[in-house]
Amino acid sequence: MTAKSYMFHSVAQAIADHKAATMFGLMGDANLFMVDHYVRHCAGDFVPVAYEGSAVLMAMAYAHVTGTVGVATVTHGPALTNCITALTEGVRGHIPIVLLAGDTPQIDPHNLQNIDQRALVNVTGAGFEQIRAPHTASYDIAHAFYRARVERRPIVLNMPADMMWQEIAHKTVVFAPYDAPAYVPEGDAVDQAIGMIASAKRPIILAGGGAIDARDSLIALSERLEAPLATTLKAKGLFNGHPHNMDIFGTLSTPAAYDLIAKSDCIVSFGASLHRFTTDKGALMKDKRIIQINNTPQEVAKNFHPDAALIADARLTADNILFWLNEAEIPSSGFTRELDLNALTAHPPARGKDKSLGYVDFVSALEKLESALPKDRILTTDGGRFMTEVWCRISAPDPRSFIVTANFGSIGLGLQEAIGAGIAAPDRPVVVFTGDGGFMMGGMNEFNTAVRLKQNLIVILCNDSAYGAEHIQFIDRDMDPGLAMFEWPDFAQIATALGGTGIAVTNDAQLAQCIDAIQSRDAQNCGPLLIELRIDPNDVPRMRI
Known part of the structure; x- marks a missing residue:
């Protein structure tokens, strides 16, 4: 039957x-x-x-x-x-x-x-x-x-x-998407864009999240122009290891990179929407030519109106620009010869403040964790005032190994996305930075999910006992921040009770022990690790956005 x-x-x-x-x-x-x-x-x-x-x-x-x-x-x-x-x-x-x-x-x-x-x-x-x-x-x-x-x-x-319980006969239906690269445009817009690039003396190549598959072509264009390479936040890590890499462009830039951007005369942007954090509300776009290449029409001029815009594929357009520069024998700009490229990616070091009241210095802890965390990590961040320092100081191998959960400005989304990333790449460690408020809102209810799945997950919980964005607004207006302060439970103990391993860090000695635990852990057998960094709510660096 x-x-x-x-x-x-x-x-x-x-x-x-x-x-x-x-x-x-x-x-x-x-x-x-x-x-x-x-x-x-x-x-x-x-x-x-x-x-x-x-x-x-x-x-x-x-x-x-x-x-x-x-x-x-x-x-x-x-x-x-x-x-x-x-x-x-x-x-x-x-x-x-x-x-x-x-x-x-x-x-x-x-x-x-x-x-x-x-x-x-x-x-x-x-x-x-x-x-x-x-x-x-x-x-x-x-x-x-x-x-x-x-x-x-x-x-x-x-x-x-x-x-659901109605009888039918299944029929397989799959529609192939029309996902061939967009065409390379012709006409006055292309000529105008190439003319601007050819005449630039200090050009910068900027890659956004829509250009992460064009890495090799963008590097070839950069080397031909002798132009520095930068990324938006969502393309973080795209140019790791390349000598022209100046890392993130915009409010998250290093001081040296920010000064360099201000001095440039042409930004060639691929796959970026040029939002206000990338442009620093337009300040970094002043007195320079802006060329925007994006294959999504809605993203062009969405946030900033460029001098030239091409609705086109990033890789094909970079190859096309390179071809015409060579055909016209346009000389290189020589811009990268003037630069101290090591300084461009160096953020200010930790101040080394004494923490004798049960806190660790946040920036110093990030610097030590950057060296100690697994190099092949997938990096995820939750929302909160801690996040911009993490974005700047903790590296990711490539853009697909870096997940931003701040598209809607919400907190409490990071740990869940970290779990999804771990399912996608079960052989790789996943590191998630979260705040105390975000963990209480959305992380605690899924930490046990990571335990059940025996995930190779490292949770760095930045606990300032406050909702930081609100705390700093009270402080800025000389008001009592008490309503933004919370007496949370012991997160390290909760992590252990939920089946993982929790470690509380309140001083440099405990931080050293924590780093030893990271480097010696058997991820396949011990499951998720939560490190609770106790930090001073009055000494967390301001958000860089």
Whole structure:
């Protein structure tokens, strides 16, 4: 007797048809049978989370590290409302995922968990796809995957619960995305851009997150022009090891790099939106020609109007510019010959202040951790006033090994994305820097998830016993910061109680012991490590944004 096939079988198989081997989520009555079939009959891995929004964040990190479309699932109503912040973060970060969200039965409009899920998703900026009927499920899922990849944002697929047990025959549907590189433009705009570059005496090549696959071509252009190489925050690490590398461009630059940018006369920007942190609210763009190359029209002139703009692929355009410079025998600028390139990437050293009141110096601790943490790490940061010093002083091997969770300005997202990154790259250590408020908000409820998964995860918890952004605003106005101060529990003890290893650091001797623990740990057998840095709320460097 032939086994019956239902829509939940087809949904699970459609996910497998798209080579999605991992799904993050939390089960409820609208998705549990689909998840069960995905695991037991489609050979899929399901990562159960403690909170629905965590599933979206983990899928986003998985997509970032692997370069694929991430997959998550939740049930209906409050499960989806719990994903709003995470979805908005994904939209702002241009991360392609598909979120399979159950929906209450269409026949039951008075269901306690009923809500207009399309309207809810629209508020976040994510895309919405509806499974229209059981027999269209595989087509609708294929279209959701297609849209996620092409539109570079989360797509929520709505699955009415009352369709799940309707009989259908599965049909495999997969749409290949039209993801060939954008054309290299011709005409006056190209001639104008190349003319500006050819006449520049002090040009800088700037790469953003949309240019991370163009590294070799950008380096070739830099060497031909003798122009320094810089990145936006999201392309951090792209030019590691190259002698022209001046690291991050903008408010996160070293003092020497910031001065160099001010002296330049031409910025050739690839794959960057030139937002206010990159341009320092336009200050770094003054008195120079700006050429912006981006394959997404909406990103061009979104934040700053350039002198020349090309809607084009970064790699192909860099190759094209190089070709015409050679054809015209344009001489190199010689700009890099004037530079002390080592000084360009050196941030001011720690002040070495005495910490005798149970605190460690934050900057000094970061310098020591930079040397001690595993070199092949994936680096993730939560939001908080500590984060800009981490971005500047803790390195990442390459842009796909660096995850920023500040696209929406939220805190409490970092540890979840670190877990997703660890699933994507199980053979590599993941390091996440988080604050005390962020850990309480979103990290503690998933730390045990990392324990259950036996992850090679190092959590550096920067505990200043305060909500730092608010604390500093009270201080700046000579007001009592007491309402921004918190007496938290002992995070190191909590980490141990949750099944990991927790170490509290209140002085330099304990920091040295902590570094020994990092370097000697057997990550395969000991699971997540949490290091709680106790830092003075009145002595945390100001945010550089």
